[in-house]
Amino acid sequence: MKKYIYPKKETWSYLCQRPYIDNNKVSDVVEKIFNSVKQNGDSTLLNLAKTLDGANIENLKVSNFEITNARDLVSDKLKRAIKIAKSNIQKYHSSQLVKEPKVETSVGITCWRKNVAIEKVGLYIPGGTAPLFSTILMLGIPATLAGCDKIILCTPPQSDGTIHPAILYTADVLGINEIYKVGGAQAIAAMSHGTETIPKVDKIFGPGNQYVTEAKSKAQSLGVAIDMPAGPSELLVIADGTSIPSYIAADLLSQAEHGADSQVTIVSHNEFIIDQVLNEIKKQIQLLPRKNETQQSIANSRAILFKNERECLEYSNAYAPEHLIIASANADDLINKVVNAGSVFLGNYSCESAGDYASGTNHTLPTNGYAKAYSGVSVDSFVKKITFQKISKEGLENIGPTIETMAAAEGLQAHRMAVSLRLKSLRNE
Amino acid sequence: MKKYIYPKKETWSYLCQRPYIDNNKVSDVVEKIFNSVKQNGDSTLLNLAKTLDGANIENLKVSNFEITNARDLVSDKLKRAIKIAKSNIQKYHSSQLVKEPKVETSVGITCWRKNVAIEKVGLYIPGGTAPLFSTILMLGIPATLAGCDKIILCTPPQSDGTIHPAILYTADVLGINEIYKVGGAQAIAAMSHGTETIPKVDKIFGPGNQYVTEAKSKAQSLGVAIDMPAGPSELLVIADGTSIPSYIAADLLSQAEHGADSQVTIVSHNEFIIDQVLNEIKKQIQLLPRKNETQQSIANSRAILFKNERECLEYSNAYAPEHLIIASANADDLINKVVNAGSVFLGNYSCESAGDYASGTNHTLPTNGYAKAYSGVSVDSFVKKITFQKISKEGLENIGPTIETMAAAEGLQAHRMAVSLRLKSLRNE
Numbered sequence: 001m002k003k004y005i006y007p008k009k010e011t012w013s014y015l016c017q018r019p020y021i022d023n024n025k026v027s028d029v030v031e032k033i034f035n036s037v038k039q040n041g042d043s044t045l046l047n048l049a050k051t052l053d054g055a056n057i058e059n060l061k062v063s064n065f066e067i068t069n070a071r072d073l074v075s076d077k078l079k080r081a082i083k084i085a086k087s088n089i090q091k092y093h094s095s096q097l098v099k100e101p102k103v104e105t106s107v108g109i110t111c112w113r114k115n116v117a118i119e120k121v122g123l124y125i126p127g128g129t130a131p132l133f134s135t136i137l138m139l140g141i142p143a144t145l146a147g148c149d150k151i152i153l154c155t156p157p158q159s160d161g162t163i164h165p166a167i168l169y170t171a172d173v174l175g176i177n178e179i180y181k182v183g184g185a186q187a188i189a190a191m192s193h194g195t196e197t198i199p200k201v202d203k204i205f206g207p208g209n210q211y212v213t214e215a216k217s218k219a220q221s222l223g224v225a226i227d228m229p230a231g232p233s234e235l236l237v238i239a240d241g242t243s244i245p246s247y248i249a250a251d252l253l254s255q256a257e258h259g260a261d262s263q264v265t266i267v268s269h270n271e272f273i274i275d276q277v278l279n280e281i282k283k284q285i286q287l288l289p290r291k292n293e294t295q296q297s298i299a300n301s302r303a304i305l306f307k308n309e310r311e312c313l314e315y316s317n318a319y320a321p322e323h324l325i326i327a328s329a330n331a332d333d334l335i336n337k338v339v340n341a342g343s344v345f346l347g348n349y350s351c352e353s354a355g356d357y358a359s360g361t362n363h364t365l366p367t368n369g370y371a372k373a374y375s376g377v378s379v380d381s382f383v384k385k386i387t388f389q390k391i392s393k394e395g396l397e398n399i400g401p402t403i404e405t406m407a408a409a410e411g412l413q414a415h416r417m418a419v420s421l422r423l424k425s426l427r428n429e
Numbered sequence: 430m431k432k433y434i435y436p437k438k439e440t441w442s443y444l445c446q447r448p449y450i451d452n453n454k455v456s457d458v459v460e461k462i463f464n465s466v467k468q469n470g471d472s473t474l475l476n477l478a479k480t481l482d483g484a485n486i487e488n489l490k491v492s493n494f495e496i497t498n499a500r501d502l503v504s505d506k507l508k509r510a511i512k513i514a515k516s517n518i519q520k521y522h523s524s525q526l527v528k529e530p531k532v533e534t535s536v537g538i539t540c541w542r543k544n545v546a547i548e549k550v551g552l553y554i555p556g557g558t559a560p561l562f563s564t565i566l567m568l569g570i571p572a573t574l575a576g577c578d579k580i581i582l583c584t585p586p587q588s589d590g591t592i593h594p595a596i597l598y599t600a601d602v603l604g605i606n607e608i609y610k611v612g613g614a615q616a617i618a619a620m621s622h623g624t625e626t627i628p629k630v631d632k633i634f635g636p637g638n639q640y641v642t643e644a645k646s647k648a649q650s651l652g653v654a655i656d657m658p659a660g661p662s663e664l665l666v667i668a669d670g671t672s673i674p675s676y677i678a679a680d681l682l683s684q685a686e687h688g689a690d691s692q693v694t695i696v697s698h699n700e701f702i703i704d705q706v707l708n709e710i711k712k713q714i715q716l717l718p719r720k721n722e723t724q725q726s727i728a729n730s731r732a733i734l735f736k737n738e739r740e741c742l743e744y745s746n747a748y749a750p751e752h753l754i755i756a757s758a759n760a761d762d763l764i765n766k767v768v769n770a771g772s773v774f775l776g777n778y779s780c781e782s783a784g785d786y787a788s789g790t791n792h793t794l795p796t797n798g799y800a801k802a803y804s805g806v807s808v809d810s811f812v813k814k815i816t817f818q819k820i821s822k823e824g825l826e827n828i829g830p831t832i833e834t835m836a837a838a839e840g841l842q843a844h845r846m847a848v849s850l851r852l853k854s855l856r857n858e
Contacts, residue, residue, distance in 0.1 A: 081834035088534035088828070095532045096542075103524045105517035105789035113525075113790075116768055118802050130840035166838055202802040217650070220658075225802035229652070244854075250847040257843040289842050335817065339545055343816040349851060350820040353844040357835045358828050360534035361542075361816040373547050373631040373654035375814040385804040387772040387790040388764065391779040399517070399787050405510040406786045409595055411559035413718050414686040415782040418679040422778060425673075 041195035070168035092360030108395025124206030131164035146382035156183020188215035231368030249280030470624035499597035521789030537824025553635030560593035575811035585612020617644035660797030665750035678709030
């Protein structure tokens with residue numbers, strides 16, 4: 001971890017940089033996969049399952065038997081945990097379904113909007129070393145709360161052609177039973193173009209490696225919406241003299257273990273705390289099974305001493321972290337100064353892994369500085385907000401002349417005429 | 430206008446196609462402009478103002494004098510109209526600022542989210558044949574309601590180097606005074622990269638031609654957010670026996686006059702009404718100053734007879750129109766069947782141009798089928814929703830074991846440790 005002491009403002013933009021990722025080769029591969037999936041559909045998917053996942057698959061779709069069977073393969077302890085997490089996430093996300101009032105903007109003119117669920121959504125859950133069933137909760141719960149008509153899930157098969165039971169079980173708990181054994185860019189291509197088996201969707205959600213990220217950007221260029229642009233995970237911690245160094249070290253390591261390109265940052269106006277955190281990291285990292293990746297990510301990471309808390313906050317806003325822990329005594333007062341962040345954790349006991357799993361907030365969040373303009377996934381991500389307006393005869397008489405004047409000034413005579421014609425016939429009534 | 434009678438479902442996807450636009454050449458030009466703006470900043474912008482807009486400009490930034498002067502150049506009638514429109518738009522958009530509750534998801538765990546304005550936003554207003562000052566209202570009002578810190582506006586200069594007074598006046602009314610004389614792809618490039626004069630922004634809004642659209646997509650790939658992907662304007666009208674043909678014809682023409690690539694559609698289960706509308710179009714089009722573009726766009730357009738109202742709605746949802754007019758007797762009952770649309774106008778007096786200017790709803794809406802997954806611009810478009818969570822000692826004791834179990838099952842030991850460490854020290858307290 002590199003330590004910086006009172007860095008000058010001119011260096012901040014350098015200090016806000018994320019590890020560079022070269023995406024050039026990835027783009028060609030993804031382009032080819034999209035073309036092949038478009039032309040050959042399922043047969044490309046089956047071939048790629050063989051060559052990329054090492055899995056011989058007959059049916060892309062997971063059978064009901066496999067789903068039912070998964071119930072027996074997941075421990076009761078994990079089942080209980082998943083259900084508690086589900087309950088918290090559901091409770092919090094339900095609060096996002098706020099109804100807005102109808103507004104009479106002038107006499108006879110009423111405007112309002114309505115949340116309408118996106119009809120078809122596709123959730124992508126990566127495979128790899130661990131089954132990320134928690135992400136199914138984070139995407140599936142808002143999707144079901146929104147009321148999406150069709151929710152499909154794609155995830156790569158293990159080399160024996162099966163899907164990890166924790167993934168199947170979690171999907172089952174949410175009532176998601178259209179699950180396909182397809183991973184990587186080919187999963188995103190399938191949901192973008194549609195194949196014989198896999199339906200085309202309106203919006204694609206979920207994390208993934210560089211190929212998946214590039215594929216989602218390709219999907220977007222084809223007119224399929226995506227949750228948000230993605231990048232490696234990140235955490236910034238603001239600490240003061242009351243922070244507990246071992247806790248902060250553990251939090252930084254928990255984010256660093258995601259992968260070698262993750263980035264974690266500790267900022268404080270208290271150098272003693274920073275040094276203690278750095279020491280704790282050295283100790284705790286020895287105990288981690290993912291020590292290698294974690295060490296690489298820690299090498300990309302920064303400890304920065306600032307003059308005061310205000311500067312810590314200012315830097316944090318410039319960096320716009322995905323996760324922000326404010327482990328300071330006056331965390332509650334600092335809330336109003338947070339301008340750019342994905343999700344914020346307050347105090348010594350709000351560890352970031354709580355938000356990853358079970359506190360109730362969503363863990364699909366903007367990375368790579370996108371928190372300056374993007375929000376994390378929520379029920380909003382699964383709906384369109386359609387506006388409605390109803391104008392009475394009286395309403396049109398009220399507002400008609402305004403529209404005529406503006407349309408004429410913009411040189412749009414047909415716009416004007418649509419009003420004039422109506423006003424004229426009302427006058428003749 | 431092509432007329433289709435009881436088209437089979439298999440033909441619907443063909444009948445939902447938009448006019449094809451070839452974007453290949455545009456992409457190269459835009460790429461070059463971005464590179465040039467990145468390297469040479471203001472000097473590229475000044476050069477392009479000369480070659481593309483035919484304008485010799487000394488200062489890219491509009492002076493206070495020019496803004497004050499515009500007040501004298503706009504007629505009182507237009508000023509009044511702009512102020513009435515502003516009041517309605519403001520009244521409706523204010524209703525979108527709904528506060529969500531704090532939620533205690535389990536004892537000791539509180540989650541909530543907060544709307545925080547995007548700091549720097551850039552509004553693009555096209556030039557061309559007419560000054561689109563109404564779009565300033567549609568973008569500037571939600572931006573100011575959201576509380577964006579920096580709102581800049583780019584718009585191309587007229588050949589005499591000035592900006593149309595209606596544009597300056599409208600911006601002034603909203604308190605937007607950072608206005609730059611730069612248009613087209615170079616405006617988007619300037620707001621994406623920043624130049625000596627023009628600041629880099631976090632999100633770019635606004636309509637434009639193919640170059641602007643391509644530039645916004647390029648901006649997005651550089652990490653700058655955009656309002657939504659864009660395409661030519663469109664309107665679909667659902668009519669029944671109670672609809673008034675001359676009104677519908679006027680509405681279809683008002684959307685068709687936007688440009689040769691606009692598309693309008695009339696669907697009904699009443700053939701008599703369709704034929705009357707087609708006749709009315711032939712008559713009314715003769716009166717329009719933009720007769721040529723309008724005629725081309727009408728040629729791209731469709732009149733479709735369906736068996737019943739249910740089918741009309743079903744097709745409309747498949748097409749996902751930007752604007753939908755339901756000019757039927759039971760418009761109110763059909764609201765709940767609208768799944769995909771940008772903005773909906775109910776009854777015979779809710780003409781589409783009302784929403785374009787002054788009813789209160791936004792006119793920046795998803796086109797090209799994007800209404801399946803995107804919403805129109807609203808106050809939401811100018812904020813991030815940041816989640817917060819505060820977990821007490823008791824809260825962590827409650828939820829800690831759940832997190833430990835899930836993290837271990839996902840193979841993320843450092844995630845687990847961040848909790849275990851805290852639980853251990855709580856037990857020793």
